[in-house]
Amino acid sequence: MLGYVVVIQGIGRNSLMFTKIKQIHVIRKSKYQEIIIADLEDFGRSLILDGYIQSSEADEFIYHESLVHPAMILHPSPKKVLIIGGGEGAALREVLKHNTVEEVIMVDIDEDVIELSKEYLPMMHRNAFNNTKAKILVADGKKYIEETNERFDVIILDLTDPYSSPIAQELYTAKLYRKIHSILSDDGVMVTQAGSSFFFRNVYSEIKNAIGMVFPYILEYQAWIPSFGYACNFIIGSKMYDPKTLTPDKVDNILAKRNVETSFLNGSKYQALILMGIY
Numbered sequence: 001m002l003g004y005v006v007v008i009q010g011i012g013r014n015s016l017m018f019t020k021i022k023q024i025h026v027i028r029k030s031k032y033q034e035i036i037i038a039d040l041e042d043f044g045r046s047l048i049l050d051g052y053i054q055s056s057e058a059d060e061f062i063y064h065e066s067l068v069h070p071a072m073i074l075h076p077s078p079k080k081v082l083i084i085g086g087g088e089g090a091a092l093r094e095v096l097k098h099n100t101v102e103e104v105i106m107v108d109i110d111e112d113v114i115e116l117s118k119e120y121l122p123m124m125h126r127n128a129f130n131n132t133k134a135k136i137l138v139a140d141g142k143k144y145i146e147e148t149n150e151r152f153d154v155i156i157l158d159l160t161d162p163y164s165s166p167i168a169q170e171l172y173t174a175k176l177y178r179k180i181h182s183i184l185s186d187d188g189v190m191v192t193q194a195g196s197s198f199f200f201r202n203v204y205s206e207i208k209n210a211i212g213m214v215f216p217y218i219l220e221y222q223a224w225i226p227s228f229g230y231a232c233n234f235i236i237g238s239k240m241y242d243p244k245t246l247t248p249d250k251v252d253n254i255l256a257k258r259n260v261e262t263s264f265l266n267g268s269k270y271q272a273l274i275l276m277g278i279y
Contacts, residue, residue: 011230025038076241078100083105084156086158098258156192173210216239217243248271251271
């Protein structure tokens with residue numbers, strides 16, 4: 001028997017990852033999910049939802065920079081951005097680095113995640129919630145997309161994995177991607193995280209095919225996230241711009257022009273991510 005407390009995280013249908021907990025700061029059952037914020041021995045301060053590590057201090061920058069910046073760079077001047085999910089505020093933090101941005105609307109269904117993140121995860125949001133360009137809405141992201149009259153240059157879906165809950169599954173459908181397409185600007189770009197193509201090939205393929213039915217340009221890429229225990233997949237859908245035309249020099253020049261500082265993503269890493277292929 002283990003002599004310490006661990007997070008037992010499912011990374012596939014038949015695979016588990018055990019992570020030792022150093023200190024638990026809060027455990028709360030919200031209307032939607034179990035929320036744990038704890039310090040993990042290998043990963044530092046972490047947000048854990050329904051048993052899945054969502055963000056860890058040690059490697060969240062890899063996930064969030066990989067999710068946010070390729071789509072933001074692809075658009076020549078992203079002024080208005082929508083984030084669905086992302087309750088810990090790290091995707092919001094990365095979007096706000098781009099000096100072209102005038103407004104970011106972040107929609108998360110779980111107010112408890114937002115409030116606990118504000119208190120316990122300052123190293124992740126870095127005060128992004130208080131930025132004057134940010135508007136935080138506690139609402140159902142799917143319903144917001146279906147009902148809004150707003151239009152956006154970039155839409156970022158920072159969601160739990162598609163196979164983690166029935167609520168999550170509804171945010172990975174062709175029907176929703178068509179609605180996203182309709183609220184994007186004429187040259188708009190969307191990006192979603194898409195779970196693990198290695199462990200859940202069929203689910204991943206359904207998401208890729210759904211996005212491909214709606215957008216003329218798509219890009220698949222992945223990044224290894226140690227605290228997840230797998231390479232996390234991402235898919236961009238673009239109305240007008242081909243993501244494969246972004247060279248390393250273009251990526252670096254755009255980041256520099258917009259005064260975006262990163263810890264992981266740069267031109268060579270972007271090229272590596274898209275050339276790596278999908279497992």
